[in-house]
Amino acid sequence: MIIVTGGAGFIGSNIVKELNRQGRSDILIVDDLKDGQNYKNLRGLKFFDYHHKDRFAGDIRGDVYSGTEIDAIFHEGACSDTMEYDVNYMMETNYEYSKMLLHFAIDHRVPLLYASSASTYGNGDRGFIEGDEYEDALNPYAYSKLAFDRYVRQVLPEAKSQIVGLRYFNVYGPQEHHKGKMASIFYQLYNQLKSDGVCKLFKGYGGYGDGGHRRDFVYVKDVVKVNLWFWQQDGPSGIYNCGTGQAHTYNETAEAVIAALGRGRYEYRDFPEVLKGKYQCYTQADTANLLAAGYDGGFTDMKTAVKEYVDFLEAGGYFKYVE
Numbered sequence: 001m002i003i004v005t006g007g008a009g010f011i012g013s014n015i016v017k018e019l020n021r022q023g024r025s026d027i028l029i030v031d032d033l034k035d036g037q038n039y040k041n042l043r044g045l046k047f048f049d050y051h052h053k054d055r056f057a058g059d060i061r062g063d064v065y066s067g068t069e070i071d072a073i074f075h076e077g078a079c080s081d082t083m084e085y086d087v088n089y090m091m092e093t094n095y096e097y098s099k100m101l102l103h104f105a106i107d108h109r110v111p112l113l114y115a116s117s118a119s120t121y122g123n124g125d126r127g128f129i130e131g132d133e134y135e136d137a138l139n140p141y142a143y144s145k146l147a148f149d150r151y152v153r154q155v156l157p158e159a160k161s162q163i164v165g166l167r168y169f170n171v172y173g174p175q176e177h178h179k180g181k182m183a184s185i186f187y188q189l190y191n192q193l194k195s196d197g198v199c200k201l202f203k204g205y206g207g208y209g210d211g212g213h214r215r216d217f218v219y220v221k222d223v224v225k226v227n228l229w230f231w232q233q234d235g236p237s238g239i240y241n242c243g244t245g246q247a248h249t250y251n252e253t254a255e256a257v258i259a260a261l262g263r264g265r266y267e268y269r270d271f272p273e274v275l276k277g278k279y280q281c282y283t284q285a286d287t288a289n290l291l292a293a294g295y296d297g298g299f300t301d302m303k304t305a306v307k308e309y310v311d312f313l314e315a316g317g318y319f320k321y322v323e
Helices: 010-021 038-042 053-061 087-108 140-158 177-182 185-196 220-232 250-261 288-292 302-314
Strands: 002-005 027-031 049-052 072-075 112-117 163-168 170-172 198-202 217-219 238-242 265-269
Touching (some): 010 038, 072 087, 072 220, 087 140, 112 140, 112 220, 140 163, 170 185, 170 220, 185 198, 185 250, 185 302, 198 250, 217 220, 217 302, 238 288, 250 265
Parallel strands (some): 027 049, 072 112, 112 163, 163 238, 170 217
16 A cells, blocks of 8 residues: 555645556545645545544554555655744654654655655755755744754665655645645635736845745646656655756746736735745755756646646636546
């Protein structure tokens, strides 16, 4: 079987859907459905069982899966709220839980592919290369991810099975409704356009002009492709950037959504005080290590991906069980 933690979430549900397309449904989904919305992401997926994350943790600690044939663990489950400032909660949810899975995977020689984050580069003024000298954290979420990456680096030399961490840059695409304020800018702008026909972007801050902050936006289908490439091609263990290597301004994101929807305009609002000093004004993945690992699947052009995403939202916005 295949285990996908966070399988009812954004990236996790997309991984499950692609596995379904490849003929796999022997999937155990692990998640927490308490927010009352992410269960909707499960309706279009085929899987053999669902376990709450706490039950799963208990089973892992109790060695319930000893002797079970597990082909891979895709660990996408986490608290991804960058505005959550309870550090103890973040470390328990994102760090300790991940350590538990890591040691299980190592002990049972199961490939583990897990979600890291580009937030581990802090404000990015040192660049975006996988290495201690480039890394920092501007909030508890980022620190929890960075702490686990650093732990992985310590144990990786002794691991006998594949361990791959992927530092996701700004991911967007189907099945992110439940993320609310943490959903991608594309989803936010789409809803703004549908509501009143106007996209609202931040005014200038940190040396960037109005709508000029730049991010490496990566389509969720490409994130899934990178995950499955590493697993199916037995790619080398390590921590890798998962981004396109090309940054786009927020003005460009608004223009792409407007073009895809065929109407609307954009304007600017004051930069929020609460984000000052905690906001990445610029991200752009250095993809040298990813390419050196052998990945050659490329990334979808942003305008093409946004058009596909907007059409998906217009058609209902969720995966269908039979496609």
